[in-house]
Amino acid sequence: MSSQHQSGAPLGVGILGAGPVTQAIHLPSLARLTDILEVRHIMDVDPAVAESVARRVGARFSTSLEELLADPGVDIVAICSPHQFHAAQVIASCRAGKKAVLCEKPFAMTGEEAAGISAVSTETGVPIIVGAMHTFDPGWLAAEAAWGDLPEQVHTIRSSIVLPPNPRFEDFATEIVGRVPVPPQDLSDPEVIKARLQGGVMGLAIHDLPLVRRFTPDFASVEVLHAEIAQPFGYVISLRAGAVSIELRAAMNGTWEPSWVFEAIGDDAALRIDFTPSYVHAGSAAAQIRKDGQTLFLGPYGHNGYEGEWRKLAELARGTGQPPSAETLIHDLEFALSIADAAVGLVDTGNGRVAAGEEVNA
Numbered sequence: 001m002s003s004q005h006q007s008g009a010p011l012g013v014g015i016l017g018a019g020p021v022t023q024a025i026h027l028p029s030l031a032r033l034t035d036i037l038e039v040r041h042i043m044d045v046d047p048a049v050a051e052s053v054a055r056r057v058g059a060r061f062s063t064s065l066e067e068l069l070a071d072p073g074v075d076i077v078a079i080c081s082p083h084q085f086h087a088a089q090v091i092a093s094c095r096a097g098k099k100a101v102l103c104e105k106p107f108a109m110t111g112e113e114a115a116g117i118s119a120v121s122t123e124t125g126v127p128i129i130v131g132a133m134h135t136f137d138p139g140w141l142a143a144e145a146a147w148g149d150l151p152e153q154v155h156t157i158r159s160s161i162v163l164p165p166n167p168r169f170e171d172f173a174t175e176i177v178g179r180v181p182v183p184p185q186d187l188s189d190p191e192v193i194k195a196r197l198q199g200g201v202m203g204l205a206i207h208d209l210p211l212v213r214r215f216t217p218d219f220a221s222v223e224v225l226h227a228e229i230a231q232p233f234g235y236v237i238s239l240r241a242g243a244v245s246i247e248l249r250a251a252m253n254g255t256w257e258p259s260w261v262f263e264a265i266g267d268d269a270a271l272r273i274d275f276t277p278s279y280v281h282a283g284s285a286a287a288q289i290r291k292d293g294q295t296l297f298l299g300p301y302g303h304n305g306y307e308g309e310w311r312k313l314a315e316l317a318r319g320t321g322q323p324p325s326a327e328t329l330i331h332d333l334e335f336a337l338s339i340a341d342a343a344v345g346l347v348d349t350g351n352g353r354v355a356a357g358e359e360v361n362a
Contacts, residue, residue, distance in 0.1 A: 218242025
């Protein structure tokens, strides 16, 4: 039995922001971990949403960051608010003396913000993890333990994501309250294209970018060669990082069968990981490592990366786990920001555009 199970009462969780990610991802994940974690406080600026979501789990609710941070029953803070609030809320949570902080991605919007967060985490001793769930997926972790010298020989990386719109999965997972509708946008407007590319990288591709960076030691020299958005939502981005070619593709449309595949291809070995889609509580990724004419199959395992995040948080809060290094979190963010900025920059040169093809009504 692990130390976290032996340590008595469950740790208390407070969640800042009670939107669809909290309702459809975190609460179902936490419901499977009630022996180690207990939701005690839900905060949202909309009091009706805060009360409704808190009632589901028998937690207190509030509309103020200060009230949640002052709650002595909250040991771990999960920050699921709009990204512009992340940095300030992470810092406030550390200064409030909480035991661990989970921040949804991106945890900052500039390298300077990230460095400031890192400094406060170091000063206060409060560990932080960022909600890039694939890095906590048992399928990914098993592949990482088994792939040998693959990172040194990889020359091509592909991240390919095909999903229906988030609301379809959200509605399968739970009954969503307080969803904000997305207004229609003019896809002939260069500023809309820029915002879509920025959002595509920082909202969706960012799940896989820490994995990409595992194979690209020369990540600081990112060169984006091509960037376009797809309709109704998606992107196609080609780039190089040092000697590694990287293809990032995503499409969210009327598809039914989802697919989320990450591939790293080397001279005489290759990795393929099939991840379960966001919002789907269906166990871990399954990995294949091909080398010397043999294929090693790993997974799927019993829990997914979301649950893996929370297990890690419980360990960190009890002082039994090792947090990711501040340098890793900062470099992951800077890598994502550099790709987003370069993709957006291509729009001004006429190289970033809307992909051809008919719009699919989702």
